[in-house]
Amino acid sequence: MNIWNRLSQQAEQPYTIAEIAANHNGDMALAERMVEKAKEAGCDCVKFQSWTKTSLMVKSDYDPELERTLDQYSMTEEKLRTMKSLCDRIGIDFACTPFSRSEIDLLVRIGVPFLKLSSTEVTNLPLLQHAASTGLPLIMSTGMGTEEEIREAVQAVEETGNTRIVLLHCVSVYPPKDEYVNLNNIDSLRERFGYPTGFSDHTLGTAIPLAAVAKGACVIEKHFTLDQSLPGWDHKVSATPEQMKEIVDGARRIKAALGNYERQLSAEEQDNRRIFRRSIVAARDIPAGKVIEADDLDAKRPGTGLSPSLIKQIIGKKTSRTIGCDELLTETDFA
CATH class of the missing domain: 3.90.1210.10 (Antifreeze-like/N-acetylneuraminic acid synthase C-terminal domain)
Structure with missing residues (x-):
């Protein structure tokens, strides 16, 4: 099955992305173990982020500690290619979130199957259009975005002729309270924009992403770590390998149990x-x-x-x- 069909049609289960992001903490041996554990858990894809300190924020926002952390956690082209080779070897998709035009071009050269755009880019229409112009499917997170901003983002992508879009409902709080998650937005995004819709999760545990599967999410993205006590940005809101396997296995059961709308007796x-x-x-x-x-x-x-x-x-x-x-x-x- 080609990648667009896999992303959009929710075959046997939603397409599950283990979001490694910067949870490798700059340690490529750790990154390799995370890729292997994500594969063992049954994930379809591991995803990194390709930002650098020059593509992420202005210099005036730096302090010495942040600058050191950004240098340590950023992924060079060599590191990204090493991760792509490992993914190809063990049979799991490699993806990455770019934060600049040059990073988009790099990922195209490396050979990603799709581009994942962060919630931070909802209003960055030039970057969205550059990503769309590659012809690759786009997965677009919608955190922090109003309905009108999301509409403008979708229209900007459509203007390039690229309509292979998956929208991810997302709440950009780490972690959000349950009452802020609003999983019904999965339905409203699908109904209002007409595109496949998934869920990028920042909640604790496995209950909420599994509930998103029941809402028809075609993609589940979840931050991933080997140890929630590690230092770094996202470990505490990330799934362990055991939790990720629970999500993958539970998603398969839920998808099978959803069945269809016609009343049928086995x-x-x-x-x-x-x-x-x-x-x-x-x-x-x-x-x-x-x-x-x-x-x-x-x-x-x-x-x-x-x-x-x-x-x-x-x-x-x-x-x-x-x-x-x-x-x-x-x-x-x-x-």
């Missing part, structure tokens, strides 16, 4: 109708030729005889034979 349920449903039985001995009264009838298992829904039609008819107490009635028992 073969097993059809069999259980015969076992658990009731049939019309004689509540007492009924002699031949007697006019059936309500007190003559009862309903008991199994469901292999006449349905209790027919009781009103049977009352008032004469029996054609003697019927013993607790015996199932048949259509030939009445004149």
